Amino acid sequence: MSTHTAVLTAKEAARKMTTRRLGLWLFFLSDGFVFGGLLVTRFYLLGQARPHLEQFLGLIVTAVLLVSSFFMNRAEVSIAHNDRKSFVRNTVITMLLGIVFLVGVVGFEWQLAPFGPADGTEGAVFYMMTGMHAFHVLTGVIFLGFILRNGMRGHYSAENHWAVEAAANYWHFVDLVWIFFYPALYLIGTVGG
Amino acid sequence: MDAMETSKKKEWRTGVQVFLGLAALTGLEYWAGVSEWPAFTLWAIAILKAALVVWFFMHIRRLTNPEEGGHA
Amino acid sequence: MKKFFSLGLVRGLIWQAIGTAAGMGLLGAIRALMGLPWKTEPAMVFGGVVGAITFLAGIGTMRDWWHMALGKPVPEAEEVHETPGGARYFGVSLDHKVIGVQYGFLSMITLALGGTFALIFRTELAQAGLDFLNYLQFNTLIGMHGMVLIASILMGIAAMANFIIPLMIGAKDMAFPRLNAFSFWMAVPGTVLLVSAMFVGGFETGWTAYPPLSVRGPMGIQMFFLGVYIVGWSSILGSLNLIATILMMRAPGMTLFRMPIFAWAMLATSIISTTATQLIGLSFQMVMFERLLGMGFFDPASGGNPILFQHLFWFYSHPAVYIFVLPGLGVISELLPVFARKPLFGYRWVALSSMGIALTGFLVWGHHMFTSGMEEYLRVPFMYSTLLVAVPTGIKFFSWVATMWQGRLRFPTPMLFVLGGVIVFLMGGLTGPPSGTVSTDLHLHDTYYIVGHFHNTMFGGYIFPLFAAIYYWFPKITGRRMSEKLGKAHFWLLLPAFLLQTFGQMRIGLLGMRRRIADYDPEMGFTFSNQLITIAGFLVAFSVLIFFINLWISARKGEVVEGNLWESRSPEWQIPSPAPLHNFAEPIRVVGEPYDYGLPNSRYVETVRQPAGD
Numbered sequence: 070m071s072t073h074t075a076v077l078t079a080k081e082a083a084r085k086m087t088t089r090r091l092g093l094w095l096f097f098l099s100d101g102f103v104f105g106g107l108l109v110t111r112f113y114l115l116g117q118a119r120p121h122l123e124q125f126l127g128l129i130v131t132a133v134l135l136v137s138s139f140f141m142n143r144a145e146v147s148i149a150h151n152d153r154k155s156f157v158r159n160t161v162i163t164m165l166l167g168i169v170f171l172v173g174v175v176g177f178e179w180q181l182a183p184f185g186p187a188d189g190t191e192g193a194v195f196y197m198m199t200g201m202h203a204f205h206v207l208t209g210v211i212f213l214g215f216i217l218r219n220g221m222r223g224h225y226s227a228e229n230h231w232a233v234e235a236a237a238n239y240w241h242f243v244d245l246v247w248i249f250f251y252p253a254l255y256l257i258g259t260v261g262g
Numbered sequence: 263m264d265a266m267e268t269s270k271k272k273e274w275r276t277g278v279q280v281f282l283g284l285a286a287l288t289g290l291e292y293w294a295g296v297s298e299w300p301a302f303t304l305w306a307i308a309i310l311k312a313a314l315v316v317w318f319f320m321h322i323r324r325l326t327n328p329e330e331g332g333h334a
Numbered sequence: 335m336k337k338f339f340s341l342g343l344v345r346g347l348i349w350q351a352i353g354t355a356a357g358m359g360l361l362g363a364i365r366a367l368m369g370l371p372w373k374t375e376p377a378m379v380f381g382g383v384v385g386a387i388t389f390l391a392g393i394g395t396m397r398d399w400w401h402m403a404l405g406k407p408v409p410e411a412e413e414v415h416e417t418p419g420g421a422r423y424f425g426v427s428l429d430h431k432v433i434g435v436q437y438g439f440l441s442m443i444t445l446a447l448g449g450t451f452a453l454i455f456r457t458e459l460a461q462a463g464l465d466f467l468n469y470l471q472f473n474t475l476i477g478m479h480g481m482v483l484i485a486s487i488l489m490g491i492a493a494m495a496n497f498i499i500p501l502m503i504g505a506k507d508m509a510f511p512r513l514n515a516f517s518f519w520m521a522v523p524g525t526v527l528l529v530s531a532m533f534v535g536g537f538e539t540g541w542t543a544y545p546p547l548s549v550r551g552p553m554g555i556q557m558f559f560l561g562v563y564i565v566g567w568s569s570i571l572g573s574l575n576l577i578a579t580i581l582m583m584r585a586p587g588m589t590l591f592r593m594p595i596f597a598w599a600m601l602a603t604s605i606i607s608t609t610a611t612q613l614i615g616l617s618f619q620m621v622m623f624e625r626l627l628g629m630g631f632f633d634p635a636s637g638g639n640p641i642l643f644q645h646l647f648w649f650y651s652h653p654a655v656y657i658f659v660l661p662g663l664g665v666i667s668e669l670l671p672v673f674a675r676k677p678l679f680g681y682r683w684v685a686l687s688s689m690g691i692a693l694t695g696f697l698v699w700g701h702h703m704f705t706s707g708m709e710e711y712l713r714v715p716f717m718y719s720t721l722l723v724a725v726p727t728g729i730k731f732f733s734w735v736a737t738m739w740q741g742r743l744r745f746p747t748p749m750l751f752v753l754g755g756v757i758v759f760l761m762g763g764l765t766g767p768p769s770g771t772v773s774t775d776l777h778l779h780d781t782y783y784i785v786g787h788f789h790n791t792m793f794g795g796y797i798f799p800l801f802a803a804i805y806y807w808f809p810k811i812t813g814r815r816m817s818e819k820l821g822k823a824h825f826w827l828l829l830p831a832f833l834l835q836t837f838g839q840m841r842i843g844l845l846g847m848r849r850r851i852a853d854y855d856p857e858m859g860f861t862f863s864n865q866l867i868t869i870a871g872f873l874v875a876f877s878v879l880i881f882f883i884n885l886w887i888s889a890r891k892g893e894v895v896e897g898n899l900w901e902s903r904s905p906e907w908q909i910p911s912p913a914p915l916h917n918f919a920e921p922i923r924v925v926g927e928p929y930d931y932g933l934p935n936s937r938y939v940e941t942v943r944q945p946a947g948d
Contacts (some may be wrong), residue, residue: 083328084328084582085326086328087325087326087582088509088510088578088582088583090324090328091325091326091578091581091582092509092513092575092578093575094325094579095574095578095608095700096574098608098609099291099570099574099609099611099612100612102609102610102613103611103612103613103616104649106612106613106616106646106649108644108647109614109646110620112640113639113645114631114637114638114639114642125292128292130937131288132285132288135281135284135285135288135406136281136318138281138284138315139277139278141319142277142280142281142318142319143274146270146273146274146277147270148272149270149273150266150269150270151266152270162329165611179308179331180319186627186628186629187627187628187630187636188332188627188630189630189636189637190630190631190636190637190638190639191638192625192629193629193630193631193638197620197623197629197630197631206281210318215403215404215516217471218404218405219403219404219405220829222333222405224405225341227266229488231333232309232402237319238320238321241315241319241320242320244315245312245315245316247321248311248312248315249308250310251297251308252291252304252305252307256291256292256294256295256296257295257301258301258303259298259431
């Protein structure tokens with residue numbers, strides 16, 4: 070009889086895991102509509118024109134975020150295979166790259182842009198899109214901070230790391246948003262219409 | 263333990279391949295952007311990149327396969 | 335007194351007041367350090383945000399998550415023991431039944447509030463000229479009437495869904511009980527902020543908050559935006575939870591096409607509200623930023639485009655109408671077979687028609703903008719997509735009529751409200767196509783005709799079914815049934831009074847009365863109709879008062895009923911009333927079709943007997 074109970078609980082655990090994953094994906098779907106709305110706003114207000122931005126800086130921050138996603142994936146794979154040391158190392162790198170991205174966007178791009186948020190539609194669109202995305206990166210860095218702290222204390226293992234999976238997926242989601250925002254802000258259309 | 267080590271190496275290798283693919287696509291995207299290709303090519307590249315991320319990094323198939331991902 | 339302050343709600347509200355003041359002070363201080371003068375508007379907005387967060391933290395909705403984030407052990411939600419009693423209704427509880435009742439309370443309070451606003455401005459409109467309100471007060475009241483009742487409807491739906499859905503699908507609780515409590519408690523500070531808009535200057539725009547007027551008007555609009563934003567998030571998280579619950583927590587054997595039909599309706603509704611709600615949040619957020627930071631999204635003076643706001647706003651606010659009516663139509667489909675003692679006609683079609691309405695609902699928002707200066711080539715496509723909604727809605731009507739056909743109908747109060755809902759919603763449905771057709775809408779837009787049409791859909795699709803649901807499921811909550819005498823008085827006063835009100839509204843609309851105006855020309859000849867509408871409005875309010883009295887009396891002295899009062903086949907009626915703490919003492923299994931009323935030897939659910947010992 071006890072094996073029967075064990076089978077039931079394993080099934081129950083699998084159902085719980087799928088429920089959590091479904092919840093997270095539904096959140097992504099929902100949040101995706103915010104970013105979709107911002108993309109619509111960008112093309113509705115600016116059309117084929119695109120803001121005056123530093124092309125090269127845009128490529129750098131995009132590359133930084135892409136590389137961070139790579140390390141995020143590595144961190145998750147590590148903890149799923151009980152490799153705590155590698156998990157900690159890769160999480161730290163991801164966090165640092167996230168912070169570099171934030172500095173690149175908020176610290177450089179926002180200062181270098183030839184317009185402020187109150188300067189017409191160009192400014193409104195640019196600051197709203199990058200601001201909303203940067204806010205998500207910031208929360209992602211905070212989540213990573215929590216899983217780093219708990220990971221260093223040995224709370225996670227191959228059997229038990231849902232928090233890591235969730236934080237990692239959130240990080241990839243934020244990267245996913247930038248995959249669409251980058252061409253929309255930097256590449257599509259012509260400067261000065 | 264050995265099996266675990268090989269599986270980790272394998273997943274890491276997938277990560278590297280996907281990353282290289284994404285990097286190449288980003289480079290192509292940049293080049294397409296500066297040489298003013300039509301907008302739909304840029305959207306196509308973005309969708310391809312997104313699909314790679316959703317499939318390999320976000321593991322969307324785990325939604326239907328609860329055993330994947332190493333828990334429990 | 336000490337007991338009073340130990341209630342979570344009281345603690346939360348005190349924390350919200352402290353947080354609001356602290357937030358305002360903090361922003362003022364930062365600005366002072368930067369050498370900027372005091373500005374009330376940004377301080378109020380920042381204070382409002384901080385106050386909402388301190389409310390949620392102060393009441394304790396985030397404590398467990400904080401512990402999880404720090405890696406401390408947190409009990410599984412099912413293992414949390416709550417002391418039974420009235421006090422847990424005023425604090426954080428993880429029990430879906432308690433949360434359902436909490437939503438219900440809040441919904442009834444906001445219903446009374448929103449209705450009272452309507453009575454005030456209806457009194458003003460009873461005769462031409464400005465009698466006792468000024469323009470700003472009138473405009474604030476119509477805007478608040480709209481949005482407070484939208485909030486009330488969202489909470490009423492959440493109340494029904496939270497209480498009934500887990501019982502109906504044989505689950506112990508919702509998928510994410512902590513998120514569920516969090517969603518509910520978010521709605522409380524959201525409502526407080528929304529109502530506070532009246533006291534910090536009001537606003538002129540009505541509930542739609544169109545810029546550029548909302549960019550320039552008084553400051554109350556900011557609290558309005560903030561309140562809606564927070565209530566919106568509450569709705570998003572609540573519906574996310576419902577989708578996960580319906581998809582993952584069903585009893586064994588309950589395939590999707592063996593679910594009670596109400597669960598299908600809630601699934602369709604939740605799909606709309608998890609996704610589309612973000613767009614009203616975004617559009618309101620953009621106006622907030624436009625006011626605070628001068629970002630030029632919508633004001634043409636700074637290069638923006640007000641039509642964009644309308645696109646973003648209606649992308650939610652039209653599907654929102656389907657969010658409001660789908661659960662109500664689900665209640666009608668759920669209750670009719672019980673009272674007709676016949677299978678629900680075309681179960682699969684009804685289930686899929688809910689999905690059809692939800693998906694078509696995403697494609698029709700432009701019909702609100704036929705006269706607004708929207709791109710002209712969009713008019714006809716939006717007209718056709720709008721008319722397409724009539725197809726799945728029609729399926730529901732055919733199913734209802736065919737279900738009743740040759741049934742053994744019984745007419746207790748819930749059934750009366752179901753039939754009332756069908757009739758009123760039919761009126762709403764028939765008056766819809768003229769508003770959705772471009773050529774007629776150009777004349778009807780912004781007249782009282784639209785007001786009449788809209789109130790028909792809301793009462794038929796939400797208010798009547800909501801009352802039906804409360805009369806029907808009240809014994810599940812309290813173990814007592816509501817008074818039939820008062821219930822019938824409620825119904826027979828509400829239905830004629832309401833029909834008089836909306837027919838009056840449509841009549842004066844066709845005669846040329848514009849909506850949202852405080853005054854009209856007595857020469858137009860509809861003063862008498864306006865007076866009738868006002869009287870009818872007061873009668874509607876009086877009938878709702880009877881309902882509230884009925885709730886109060888029946889909860890304390892109503893006839894005690896424990897078993898399957900309505901002889902329903904649904905799982906929630908197979909357990910005693912009031913529903914016990916963890917719902918099902920023994921797990922259930924679904925072995926048949928849900929609505930095979932009157933078919934001999936058919937069963938829907940059976941109890942799985944646990945093997946004794948291990």
